[in-house]
Amino acid sequence: MYRNGIISVSDSVFWVGAQDRTTDKFEGMWSIPHGVAYNSYLLTGEKNILIDTVKEHFIGGFLDRIAEALAGRSLDYVVVNHMEPDHSGSMRVLRDVYPNAKLIGNAKTAEMMKNFFGISEGIVTVSDGEAVELGGRKFVFVFTPMVHWPESMVAYDATDRILFSSDILGGFGATDGGIFDDEADMNMAVGEMARYYVNIVGRFAAPALKALAKVRTLDIGIICPAHGHVWRTEPGRVIDIYEKLSRQETDEGVVVVYGTMYGNTAAAAERIASDLVKNRVPSVHMHDIARSDISQVTTDIWRHSGLILASCTYNMELFPPMARLLRHLENKNMKGRYAGLCGTFSWAEASLRELSAFVERSKGGWTHVEPKILIKSGLKASDCALCETLSSNMARAIKG
Numbered sequence: 001m002y003r004n005g006i007i008s009v010s011d012s013v014f015w016v017g018a019q020d021r022t023t024d025k026f027e028g029m030w031s032i033p034h035g036v037a038y039n040s041y042l043l044t045g046e047k048n049i050l051i052d053t054v055k056e057h058f059i060g061g062f063l064d065r066i067a068e069a070l071a072g073r074s075l076d077y078v079v080v081n082h083m084e085p086d087h088s089g090s091m092r093v094l095r096d097v098y099p100n101a102k103l104i105g106n107a108k109t110a111e112m113m114k115n116f117f118g119i120s121e122g123i124v125t126v127s128d129g130e131a132v133e134l135g136g137r138k139f140v141f142v143f144t145p146m147v148h149w150p151e152s153m154v155a156y157d158a159t160d161r162i163l164f165s166s167d168i169l170g171g172f173g174a175t176d177g178g179i180f181d182d183e184a185d186m187n188m189a190v191g192e193m194a195r196y197y198v199n200i201v202g203r204f205a206a207p208a209l210k211a212l213a214k215v216r217t218l219d220i221g222i223i224c225p226a227h228g229h230v231w232r233t234e235p236g237r238v239i240d241i242y243e244k245l246s247r248q249e250t251d252e253g254v255v256v257v258y259g260t261m262y263g264n265t266a267a268a269a270e271r272i273a274s275d276l277v278k279n280r281v282p283s284v285h286m287h288d289i290a291r292s293d294i295s296q297v298t299t300d301i302w303r304h305s306g307l308i309l310a311s312c313t314y315n316m317e318l319f320p321p322m323a324r325l326l327r328h329l330e331n332k333n334m335k336g337r338y339a340g341l342c343g344t345f346s347w348a349e350a351s352l353r354e355l356s357a358f359v360e361r362s363k364g365g366w367t368h369v370e371p372k373i374l375i376k377s378g379l380k381a382s383d384c385a386l387c388e389t390l391s392s393n394m395a396r397a398i399k400g
């Protein structure tokens with residue numbers, strides 16, 4: 001059965017992946033309003049080699065595309081760069097359809113293959129940096145542990161100078177018709193790449209930097225990631241973007257995130273944001289944490305040097321949507337940024353205390369900008385004066 005066609009990356013390399021526009025939450029958590037691509041590639045020649053698979057839900061069209069690209073030839077190898085099921089999910093069915101295809105991974109891959117799918121036969125394990133010739137193609141397998149799982153690796157086809165980079169250098173967003181960088185809406189592609197990086201890879205920024213340093217040593221003509229676009233025009237650009245994100249290099253700007261029930265905390269946040277603009281902060285972004293998408297809030301915070309957290313108290317604790325954000329930010333282990341704090345309450349203060357504890361737990365990851373603002377119920381003239389002071393101090397801090 002013919003469904004969506006294969007797409008040629010080169011004369012002998014074909015995209016056979018899947019475009020997912022139906023999943024609401026990636027990893028069961030992260031909004032993907034623009035979908036996501038699960039990229040898989042088939043390399044044809046003396047030996048036919050598949051790079052990764054797709055999420056199990058998309059197995060039908062995936063098998064059709066493989067069959068179309070193979071045109072009656074055998075499938076000899078499947079390179080398993082990563083075992084997270086968005087890439088390995090079709091493995092069991094693939095093994096049933098192509099029982100003679102050998103799987104290529106590392107020792108950790110083999111263990112996960114057994115645990116996920118009960119597959120323990122026909123697996124070839126490689127070591128970090130190992131060069132392997134497959135049907136006239138010379139591959140080098142480079143381990144990239146924790147980007148995004150311990151077994152993660154990338155496959156470099158030295159014959160065609162193509163890097164199959166797995167999660168690293170990928171992004172959210174199904175690709176719209178064309179899969180290549182020169183066919184993409186680049187603003188959308190880079191924005192979705194940042195949102196993917198921060199929420200999926202960001203916790204592992206240090207391993208990502210090590211992986212990127214390894215990748216930099218390769219002579220790369222085309223980058224074929226497991227998500228997002230194929231970078232054939234500017235492969236270096238996507239590495240630059242990933243390096244900036246991994247170094248936690250920020251742009252000058254402030255994200256104001258507030259949690260409010262009846263508008264009093266929102267009023268303080270609006271006041272602070274307005275004062276930041278008056279202080280010529282070049283980029284100010286506001287989020288109502290009960291309504292904004294947490295993956296976008298976190299991405300904006302990652303990309304900017306300043307953060308204002310303003311929250312009400314709820315049932316003698318921090319407002320729950322704000323508490324959820326703080327847990328997420330702590331998991332990301334952000335460094336080198338400035339935070340200003342504003343807590344509100346009416347009869348049992350907790351918000352400012354918990355916001356302060358968040359900054360203290362970061363052990364210098366967040367530098368606190370004075371003054372801490374504590375507002376009882378409504379915003380008063382004295383509170384507005386403190387908001388002005390906090391904004392001017394924050395503007396000064398982020399401008400160095």
Ligand code: FEO
Binds near residue numbers: 167
């Ligand atoms: Fe796209 Fe970590 O899987």
